[in-house]
Amino acid sequence: MKPRIAIFSLTGCEGCSLAILELEDQLLDLLGAVEIVNFREGMTEKAWDIDIGFVDGAVSTPEDEREAKRFREACKTLVAIGSCACLGGINTLKNHQARDDYRRYVYGERAEWFPTQPARPLSSVVKVDYELPGCPMIKEEFLQFVKDVLAGRPFKLPDTAVCVECKKRGNVCLYEQGICCLGPVTRAGCNAICPSFGSKCEGCRGIVDREALLVAGVNLREQYDIPLEQVLADFRLFGAYQEGDLP
Amino acid sequence: MTDVSIDVRHVTRVEGHGNIAINVQDGEITRLELAIVESPRFFESFLRGRMYHEVPHITCRICGICSVGHTTTSVKAVEAALGITPSEQTVLLRKLILYGEELQSHFLHLYFLAVPDFLGVGSVIPLARTNPDVVKRALRMKKLANDICGAVGGRHIHPIAIHVGGVTHLPRDEELTGLKRRLEDCRTDLAETVGLFATLKPPDLRRDTEYMALKDAGGEYAFYDGDIVSTRDPTPTPVARYRERVIESVVRHSAAKHCRSPQSETYAVGALARFNNNHEQLHPKAKEAAKALGLQPPCDNPFHNNTAQLVESVHCVDASIELIDELLRRGLRLEPLVKPQRYGEIGAGAAEVPRGVLFHEFGIDRQGRVESANLIIPTGQNLANIEADMRAMVPKLIDSELSKGEIKLQLEMLVRAYDPCISCATHLLDIEWQGEGT
Numbered sequence: 001m002k003p004r005i006a007i008f009s010l011t012g013c014e015g016c017s018l019a020i021l022e023l024e025d026q027l028l029d030l031l032g033a034v035e036i037v038n039f040r041e042g043m044t045e046k047a048w049d050i051d052i053g054f055v056d057g058a059v060s061t062p063e064d065e066r067e068a069k070r071f072r073e074a075c076k077t078l079v080a081i082g083s084c085a086c087l088g089g090i091n092t093l094k095n096h097q098a099r100d101d102y103r104r105y106v107y108g109e110r111a112e113w114f115p116t117q118p119a120r121p122l123s124s125v126v127k128v129d130y131e132l133p134g135c136p137m138i139k140e141e142f143l144q145f146v147k148d149v150l151a152g153r154p155f156k157l158p159d160t161a162v163c164v165e166c167k168k169r170g171n172v173c174l175y176e177q178g179i180c181c182l183g184p185v186t187r188a189g190c191n192a193i194c195p196s197f198g199s200k201c202e203g204c205r206g207i208v209d210r211e212a213l214l215v216a217g218v219n220l221r222e223q224y225d226i227p228l229e230q231v232l233a234d235f236r237l238f239g240a241y242q243e244g245d246l247p
Numbered sequence: 248m249t250d251v252s253i254d255v256r257h258v259t260r261v262e263g264h265g266n267i268a269i270n271v272q273d274g275e276i277t278r279l280e281l282a283i284v285e286s287p288r289f290f291e292s293f294l295r296g297r298m299y300h301e302v303p304h305i306t307c308r309i310c311g312i313c314s315v316g317h318t319t320t321s322v323k324a325v326e327a328a329l330g331i332t333p334s335e336q337t338v339l340l341r342k343l344i345l346y347g348e349e350l351q352s353h354f355l356h357l358y359f360l361a362v363p364d365f366l367g368v369g370s371v372i373p374l375a376r377t378n379p380d381v382v383k384r385a386l387r388m389k390k391l392a393n394d395i396c397g398a399v400g401g402r403h404i405h406p407i408a409i410h411v412g413g414v415t416h417l418p419r420d421e422e423l424t425g426l427k428r429r430l431e432d433c434r435t436d437l438a439e440t441v442g443l444f445a446t447l448k449p450p451d452l453r454r455d456t457e458y459m460a461l462k463d464a465g466g467e468y469a470f471y472d473g474d475i476v477s478t479r480d481p482t483p484t485p486v487a488r489y490r491e492r493v494i495e496s497v498v499r500h501s502a503a504k505h506c507r508s509p510q511s512e513t514y515a516v517g518a519l520a521r522f523n524n525n526h527e528q529l530h531p532k533a534k535e536a537a538k539a540l541g542l543q544p545p546c547d548n549p550f551h552n553n554t555a556q557l558v559e560s561v562h563c564v565d566a567s568i569e570l571i572d573e574l575l576r577r578g579l580r581l582e583p584l585v586k587p588q589r590y591g592e593i594g595a596g597a598a599e600v601p602r603g604v605l606f607h608e609f610g611i612d613r614q615g616r617v618e619s620a621n622l623i624i625p626t627g628q629n630l631a632n633i634e635a636d637m638r639a640m641v642p643k644l645i646d647s648e649l650s651k652g653e654i655k656l657q658l659e660m661l662v663r664a665y666d667p668c669i670s671c672a673t674h675l676l677d678i679e680w681q682g683e684g685t
């Protein structure tokens with residue numbers, strides 16, 4: 001039997017769900033290999049016995065929390081897709097402001113009509129089996145994941161840094177222009193797309209590992225006079241570094 | 248008319264989460280709400296304190312479908328605040344990526360979200376079996392649109408190369424000529440799409456509506472630039488004074504704010520609004536398509552927003568071809584980003600994104616950090632107007648012989664016709680029927 005797939009969204013831009021539709025060349029094959037049974041953005045029918053559920057978006061309201069638990073119960077395998085679901089994502093920027101302040105700024109006196117809580121990754125609420133980070137999720141990685149799962153192979157994220165892919169592409173390093181790029185400490189897998197288009201890596205795939213962070217931290221300070229605090233502050237953009245002691 | 252209570256929880260095939268709730272008692276509508284239950288996002292709050300150059304990278308994350316639109320509008324607003332005038336080449340590239348996104352979003356909406364209703368299926372998925380050619384055509388067109396965005400911006404969802412002050416990457420000539428060839432081929436796909444839509448019968452609903460859009464003084468069909476006009480007040484208002492034309496308020500049942508104008512309690516933005524205000528500037532081929540589809544200005548049937556999207560798609564394909572010719576003729580050169588000329592001011596920017604006119608406004612302090620932010624999203628502007636359409640539709644629907652399933656479908660189709668993007672406006676609709684009289 002074909003695996004029954006669902007695509008769900010919590011608080012986010014649904015860019016990760018959309019990234020699946022942007023697999024135009026492979027979409028028909030994909031639809032032949034799996035059965036999509038629940039996808040609000042793309043279809044009307046809904047079912048709740050699901051083999052693999054993909055979730056984009058962060059948990060950022062009491063409702064999100066209830067939904068996340070419902071998804072977990074309905075899905076044999078639960079996969080967080082995108083920075084929002086894996087790390088909290090861009091939504092976590094509000095976590096650095098006082099709740100009453102950020103609510104009031106948008107909704108004024110009526111702030112209490114709209115419940116909200118600090119934005120968190122899916123794994124902070126329910127057990128997550130796999131994570132496919134990125135903002136948006138890398139669609140090729142998603143495809144690889146589906147292929148591996150269908151073939152019963154283990155799926156693993158790359159454990160090297162973005163710099164490795166960036167160097168392979170032959171880009172001139174942005175540090176040469178004095179730009180602090182997060183590539184040395186960010187998990188590869190995006191084919192260094194941002195530096196290849198002239199922008200620094202903003203760390204959307206999260207920190208590759210703590211050790212890399214330490215080594216890079218020392219290097220950046222010694223070579224470029226960039227303190228680790230600055231690197232960690234930059235990682236706040238997608239929630240990869242929320243709080244806690246510096247390594 | 249019997250008492251009726253409708254409760255649609257999460258309208259499907261829209262971007263985001265929204266519900267429809269309607270109560271009718273003794274023939275009177277006692278409650279009619281298009282509730283936006285998407286989580287509030289708080290972008291306006293958390294932008295404060297970030298550096299000006301990060302703004303487009305943050306705001307593009309408001310919405311996956313129209314992230315190019317948010318990027319474009321943000322760079323324009325930040326540039327207005329900082330006194331930056333981008334180069335002509337930058338503007339041409341920004342227009343090209345914006346056309347790419349209009350096409351991507353219109354194709355997605357027409358084929359994936361709207362067509363299933365007309366063909367009586369729940370999604371595009373069964374069509375892959377019954378009408379594989381239609382689905383392959385849809386995918387081919389959508390991929391072309393994506394590839395335009397990719398060539399200019401690096402990717403469609405959250406483009407990388409578009410920055411305040413310029414672009415950090417240029418498409419190669421071969422990429423542009425390749426895209427041009429595919430755009431030319433796309434004319435056949437478009438003609439077939441026009442043929443398909445000409446056979447579909449949108450429900451008949453007419454309601455006198457104010458339509459608001461940008462109008463380009465230079466005579467282009469406005470997407471990238473223009474002043475604010477509407478069908479009830481055609482005097483152009485510069486974007487910097489947008490607050491005179493768009494009045495926002497918070498309503499309890501919606502995490503997205505509602506909007507009205509000085510002329511009307513509700514107004515509409517989007518493809519039909521653009522068509523109604525700017526049809527004269529359409530490419531001649533798009534005008535032909537409008538004729539073939541029976542779309543005539545002024546049109547006040549909201550279901551024809553889909554038709555207008557298709558007409559605009561024809562326009563954007565030819566406009567993109569012309570832009571590519573222009574870019575190739577000039578030759579592309581990498582330019583440094585234009586530096587801020589001043590700090591400490593407020594700037595507003597607007598662009599016509601797939602769902603209508605989008606406004607961003609930012610105050611940038613003396614350190615180059617965001618001090619204030621205001622974002623007015625097309626779906627937010629349309630919400631009150633969708634409710635007004637429903638108010639006009641519901642009594643007729645209830646008096647008709649339609650089954651509750653059909654009534655529900657018509658209401659959902661109405662919502663989908665507006666192509667609401669609820670993540671943007673903050674999510675969409677799922678209708679369940681409850682209570683007595685159903």
Ligand code: SF4
Binds near residue numbers: 013085089137404
């Ligand atoms: S990770 Fe990025 S693309 Fe995915 S839902 Fe979140 S903001 Fe959107």
Ligand code: SF4
Binds near residue numbers: 172173183184192
């Ligand atoms: S540009 Fe960034 S990702 Fe590329 S090599 Fe330099 S630091 Fe690494």
Ligand code: SF4
Binds near residue numbers: 193
């Ligand atoms: S280069 Fe960095 S910011 Fe860009 S996609 Fe890769 S991990 Fe994300």
